[in-house]
Amino acid sequence: MSSERSDTRSAYWTHRTGGLISGLLFIFALCFSAGAAETGDALVTGSIGEPRNLISILVSDSGSSQVTGLVYSGLVRYDKDLELEGELARSWEILDEGRTILFHLRKDVRWHDGEPFTAEDVLFTYQSLMDPKVPTPHRSDYELVESVEIVDAHTLRVKYSEPFAPALSSWGMGVLPAHLLKGKDLVKSGENRNPVGTGPFRFLNWDTGSRVDLVANEDYFEGRPNINRYVIRIIPDQTTLFLELRTQNVDEINLTPLQYQRMTDTEFFKENFRRFRYPARGYTYMGYQLENPLFQDVRVRQALDHAVDKQEIIDGVLFGLGQPCTGPFIPGSWATNAQTIPRPYNPLQAKSILATCGWTDSDGDGWLDKNGKVFEFTLMTNQGNEQRKLAAEIIQRRLAEVGVRVKIKIVEWATFVHEFVDKGRFDAVLLGWGLSVDPDNYAIWHSSQIGEGKYNFVSYHNAEVDELLVKGRTTFDQEARAACYRRIHEIIHEEQPYMFLFVGDALPIVHARFQGIEPTIAGIGYNLKDWYVPKSQQRYLRY
Numbered sequence: 001m002s003s004e005r006s007d008t009r010s011a012y013w014t015h016r017t018g019g020l021i022s023g024l025l026f027i028f029a030l031c032f033s034a035g036a037a038e039t040g041d042a043l044v045t046g047s048i049g050e051p052r053n054l055i056s057i058l059v060s061d062s063g064s065s066q067v068t069g070l071v072y073s074g075l076v077r078y079d080k081d082l083e084l085e086g087e088l089a090r091s092w093e094i095l096d097e098g099r100t101i102l103f104h105l106r107k108d109v110r111w112h113d114g115e116p117f118t119a120e121d122v123l124f125t126y127q128s129l130m131d132p133k134v135p136t137p138h139r140s141d142y143e144l145v146e147s148v149e150i151v152d153a154h155t156l157r158v159k160y161s162e163p164f165a166p167a168l169s170s171w172g173m174g175v176l177p178a179h180l181l182k183g184k185d186l187v188k189s190g191e192n193r194n195p196v197g198t199g200p201f202r203f204l205n206w207d208t209g210s211r212v213d214l215v216a217n218e219d220y221f222e223g224r225p226n227i228n229r230y231v232i233r234i235i236p237d238q239t240t241l242f243l244e245l246r247t248q249n250v251d252e253i254n255l256t257p258l259q260y261q262r263m264t265d266t267e268f269f270k271e272n273f274r275r276f277r278y279p280a281r282g283y284t285y286m287g288y289q290l291e292n293p294l295f296q297d298v299r300v301r302q303a304l305d306h307a308v309d310k311q312e313i314i315d316g317v318l319f320g321l322g323q324p325c326t327g328p329f330i331p332g333s334w335a336t337n338a339q340t341i342p343r344p345y346n347p348l349q350a351k352s353i354l355a356t357c358g359w360t361d362s363d364g365d366g367w368l369d370k371n372g373k374v375f376e377f378t379l380m381t382n383q384g385n386e387q388r389k390l391a392a393e394i395i396q397r398r399l400a401e402v403g404v405r406v407k408i409k410i411v412e413w414a415t416f417v418h419e420f421v422d423k424g425r426f427d428a429v430l431l432g433w434g435l436s437v438d439p440d441n442y443a444i445w446h447s448s449q450i451g452e453g454k455y456n457f458v459s460y461h462n463a464e465v466d467e468l469l470v471k472g473r474t475t476f477d478q479e480a481r482a483a484c485y486r487r488i489h490e491i492i493h494e495e496q497p498y499m500f501l502f503v504g505d506a507l508p509i510v511h512a513r514f515q516g517i518e519p520t521i522a523g524i525g526y527n528l529k530d531w532y533v534p535k536s537q538q539r540y541l542r543y
Helices: 008-013 062-071 119-130 238-246 257-263 267-272 298-307 310-316 347-356 386-401 413-421 463-473 478-495
Strands: 042-047 076-078 084-086 089-095 100-105 145-152 155-160 201-207 211-216 229-234 252-254 273-279 282-288 322-324 376-382 405-411 428-434 498-506 508-511
Touching: 042 062, 042 238, 062 201, 062 211, 062 229, 084 089, 100 119, 119 145, 119 155, 238 252, 267 273, 282 386, 298 347, 298 386, 298 478, 298 498, 310 322, 310 386, 310 498, 376 386, 376 413, 386 405, 386 428, 386 498, 405 413, 413 428, 463 478
Parallel strands: 042 229, 042 252, 376 405, 376 428
Antiparallel strands: 076 084, 089 100, 100 155, 145 155, 201 211, 211 229, 252 508, 273 498, 273 508, 282 428, 282 498, 322 498
């Protein structure tokens, strides 16, 4: 997965759904193998982002969620058709007009250390999520929970103070082992680098700056994965990552558009790899620190939106493998406001709007100024993502044409997120969100989610949006919810706390020796447990 921030459910489901779970699927090379699956071999994948923390409820970045999504299990998950199904829960009952969920838990589940999984673990996970001393960005999904009651060792009753539409899906959060973590400081505990879960893979080792090793869970309740080992090599540079793919030292990566269009359309790659293409369920944006006086006037943000040619970014950076984005919902989603269209690229209009805000070139040096101060800011993004770097350069050039000076600062991923984004120490950031199936994005836009380590790091506050976000998550009627989200889309497009740039296509590539890959609207990673390599093609025999 690319180095993106993710919301609660998206973070958890990223690997299982490939992080890319919406839209029409285009498959450029696909091979199905007859016969029974065989065990053995290792899948070596590459990531430009290193994990930050491996305790599920603390995770807010893709590097960490790639690991935790395989180590931990939730009560529910999405299947290949994006329908919720049981994972640790074998079944459930929705009672009291949606205010109560009675979970019936599986009885055949053991933690990786051999201890049995029980309802006590789920209760502990919930209590940790709600503990104010625990710096989790996921608390908002559980704020309407009135109580969690253990009925017996394998039955759990969850009561809500009012209906909560994403209630069931929120229990996809990875459950933590109470017997190991109860009474400990989760941030400082050793488990943040040595997680114990119930998922298909067990944690083996984390060599900082180099790799993370997972091994097949022999006691997995749905059957042992066919692949013996899952290795994540941490390679912060996309060019180096591609070279490792080319030499077959890495089996799986997400291609850049350039790599997809021009560098892998060769006989070598056609023979040795399979490429996939489908719309990503996420978007790329430039987010403003709204506490910065430069960006507090909505007219300024609207002017900057006019000043940047998004289609130029899609054509030049994505090689056409994407589409414009106007707000916080994916094009084609039932929550999207289809009447909201992109502002046209119009630098003259941008300059005119900025002039009405007092920004003019008073000294003729080519840069806009106001009260003796030049309009300039620093745009930050993460190291290793060439796509974002190129997009930042186009933004820099286009804004310079209207007299706005932009400096670009590229920072190593973990430092970028922890020291700058989480703490709000930036003028503007170029980032991406991976979104969940449910359109609830309370954690990103509600004003209560402003604060260090939370997802509303741009400090956006709008009373109507706050009200609509609450209304949207507390009704089950999809049309009523859609009306809320479409209005939110309209308001956020108007106010431009982000400059929404594009929705890119997902472009994963996997070595051809891996069989059992069945692409669906859920992507390719949802059935990783079932991937296998025929014995005659296995490379890592010592695993």
